[in-house]
Amino acid sequence: MRMKEDHMQNGQLKPGYNIQAGTENGFVTSYALYPNPTDTRTLLPHLKSFRDQFGAYPENLIADKGYSSLENYKQLEESNIKAFIKYQHWDQEKQKRSKKYRYRYWRFQYNAEQDCMVCPEGEKLQFKGEHSRKYRSGRIDYYRTYEGKTCMQCSVRNKCTTSENRTVQINLERLRLNQRAREQLETPEGRQLYRRRKFEIETVFGQIKGNQQFRRFHGWGLSAASRDWGIHMIGYNIRRLM
Numbered sequence: 001m002r003m004k005e006d007h008m009q010n011g012q013l014k015p016g017y018n019i020q021a022g023t024e025n026g027f028v029t030s031y032a033l034y035p036n037p038t039d040t041r042t043l044l045p046h047l048k049s050f051r052d053q054f055g056a057y058p059e060n061l062i063a064d065k066g067y068s069s070l071e072n073y074k075q076l077e078e079s080n081i082k083a084f085i086k087y088q089h090w091d092q093e094k095q096k097r098s099k100k101y102r103y104r105y106w107r108f109q110y111n112a113e114q115d116c117m118v119c120p121e122g123e124k125l126q127f128k129g130e131h132s133r134k135y136r137s138g139r140i141d142y143y144r145t146y147e148g149k150t151c152m153q154c155s156v157r158n159k160c161t162t163s164e165n166r167t168v169q170i171n172l173e174r175l176r177l178n179q180r181a182r183e184q185l186e187t188p189e190g191r192q193l194y195r196r197r198k199f200e201i202e203t204v205f206g207q208i209k210g211n212q213q214f215r216r217f218h219g220w221g222l223s224a225a226s227r228d229w230g231i232h233m234i235g236y237n238i239r240r241l242m
Contacts, residue, residue, distance in 0.1 A: 017217075017225055020046045021233070022058075023201050027240055028233045029054075033226050039066040044075055057081050062197045065090060071139055073177040084190050084197075087178050103160040105168045108146075110175055117146040117168050121154060125168055143169045208232050 017033040020042050030050045034042045043063065051057050057079050065086040076083040092101045101107065108117045108125070117125040125146035134140045151157050151165040160166050184190050208214050214232060217225040 017222070018042055019205075019229060021201065021204055022046070022050060023204060026200055026203070027237050028204060031229060031233050033222060033229060035222075039063075040069045040072065043067045043072050047075075047079070047081075060084065060193060062193050064197070068181075070141060070171065070174050070177065071137070073181065074173070077177070077180070082184065083181065084185055084193050085181060086185065086194075087181055090182075090185075103156075105170075108168050110170060110172075117170070119148065119160070119166065121156065123148060123150055123154065125149075125166065128167070141171055141173075143171050145169050204236060207236060 018036050018039065020032050020034065020039070021028055022030040030046070030053060032042075032046050032049050034045065036042050047057060047061075058081060060082045061076060062084045065088055068085050068087045072085070073083065076085075089101075089104070089106050092104070093106060095101060102120050107120050110116075111118055111124075114124070115127050119125060125148045128145045128147045130142060130144050132140050132142050145167055146169075147167045148154075148165040151161060151163075154160070157166075185194060212232075217228050219225055219228055
């Protein structure tokens, strides 16, 4: 991956690693460096590394919405890991009074009995067709398309769509897993654990990058960078004990 900074303003972006770390009660329990630019694709390899080291998966996993994806949610469920991870539009979804997001696709409700989508104005979008999408990882997801039939008569059509009728694509598995994530996050346990994430794992990077001013590796290659970061992780844990 590469860094976001372009100090020279000439497109010569610096290479870098995506650092992942796991904590338990404020102590670093695992870490790894990845070339992936996004956190989404680092979660499953990091969990595998954790299992190889400790012989089992963690019972709970708390992470921010940068780690949410259909593949991650499915694997966590199959591994019997209770996940507390917000999905991508969680924060916007909570702004119920906001008109800004009123007609986003995730504001449409799925009616399983009638197999249709219901728009915020109460109109039904009927099933139109299904298609699959294959990813580089080999995963295949299936999406269903629903289309409105009376959008031309709707008084707020210009706020919802520029087409003749509004269409919405959904993945039923993703809807189910989002609902599962929502239910877990809204429990007293979920609220408490997610609050802990903010000051537990963020403190690790804040201390090392901010207070210790560690912002670049001095070794060459992944192995050397991993060694450098490991030393900082050990030092962080020792300071926690003092």
